[in-house]
Amino acid sequence: MxxxxxxxxxxxxxxxxxxxxxxxxxxxxxxxxxxxxxxxxxxxxxxxxxxxxxxxxxxxxxxxxxxxxxxxxxxxxxxxxxxxxSGLIRGRLTVGMVTGCTITPLFDALAAFRTAHPGVELTLLEDASDRLVEEVRGGEVDLALVGTATAPEGLESLTIISERLVAAVPPGHPLTERDRITLRELEGRTIVCMPRGTGLRTVFDRACAARGLRPAVALQAGAADAIADLAARGLGVAVLSESMAERYRDRLTALVIADARDPALLALIWREGPSPAVREALRCCRRAFDVTTG
Missing domain, CATH: 1.10.10.10 (Winged helix-like DNA-binding domain superfamily/Winged helix DNA-binding domain)
Structure with missing residues (x-):
């Protein structure tokens, strides 16, 4: 036979x-x-x-x-x-990244993976973080870079960035004389922030809800560049992470939100028992992000 x-x-x-x-x-x-x-x-x-x-x-x-x-x-x-x-990884690898992603080490990792394993069919897609989490759980996406408030239950994760939220305002704004602000002080101001379903917005909403506050998020954008541009034009106070705000320090002043203590996380997520392709992609990501633990 x-x-x-x-x-x-x-x-x-x-x-x-x-x-x-x-x-x-x-x-x-x-x-x-x-x-x-x-x-x-x-x-x-x-x-x-x-x-x-x-x-x-x-x-x-x-x-x-x-x-x-x-x-x-x-x-x-x-x-x-x-x-x-033998190191001859084959098959498919679908990678997700949060909409508006400008985290270049992820692109470096994907380039290194493609060079090392040209036999793997690589797909990259953008989506909101909450949907990416569900797509990883459902097996539609193998590995994703998402913004989150906490590590998603039932998935493996590797935190890339963990940092606090800040409020950012343009030159001439009354708040530029200060270096910090509270959530209650933001409540009466127009807020520019990411939409619901993003990790940063989840952290902000949870911090406000814990204090019984409901700030007016009047302007929403999925990319940090858009949020910064809106705030720089005086349309509202931007809520960003520390590293995001640092990129716009030439036109925005960042103030620590004193009572928003829980950090916003940027993390890689994947299912338990990863395939060889996912394991190799994670190795490339750890090297590109210079993360040696997790």
Whole structure:
């Protein structure tokens, strides 16, 4: 019994046609028929009822189909395992990143991964952090860089950045004379912030709710650049993380929000028991972000 015989047998069973099966496995119909006849002789039973136009499995064929599929799957797994040991990672890797991401070490990591493993089909997509978390849980995304308030339950995570929130205002704003502000003082001001579903907004909303406050988030944008531009034009007080605000220090002054003590996190997330491709991508990310723990 040969693996190609099992492959042809499964192809005919799934296509319900010797002709279409031959096209699928790229050999002649006579070659498929001959190999299946040989398999039937070895098993001592006919696998297909050939009396009709459609190739139909006999009871013996029905009994054999699951085992044939399992044997082919086991062979594929064997090849994958050997490939992993040899460093020949293959397959697909879908990476997600929070909308508006400008974290260049992630791009450095992806470039290093592609160079080391050109056989992996790499896909990159943007989405809101809350949706990316669910897409990782559901297996649609293998690895994602998200903003979050806490490590998502049921997933593995590696924190890249952990920092406090700040309020940022343009030159000439009354608050520029200060170096800190409270959430209650922000309540009566127009706020420019990221939309719900982002990690930064979740941290801000939770801090406000814990004190019974409801600041007016009148302007929302998914990218830090847009938030900074709106605040620089005097349209509101921007709520950003410390490193975000630092990028705009030429046009915005950052004030520590004294009573927003819980940090906003930027983290890589993935499911337990990661594939070889995910493990290798994580290695590249740790190196690019210079993270040696987690």
């Amino acid at each position: 040969e693996l190609r015989q099992l492959e042809y047998f499964v192809a005919v069973a799934e296509e319900r046609s010797f002709t279409r099966a031959a096209e699928r496995v790229h050999i002649s119909q006579s070659g498929v028929s001959a190999q299946i006849r040989r398999l039937e002789r070895e098993l001592g039973a006919e696998l297909f009822d050939r009396s009709a136009r459609v190739a139909t499995l006999t009871p013996a064929g029905e009994a054999a189909l699951g085992h044939a599929r399992a044997a082919l799957a086991a062979t594929g797994a064997l090849g994958q395992a050997v490939g992993e040991v």
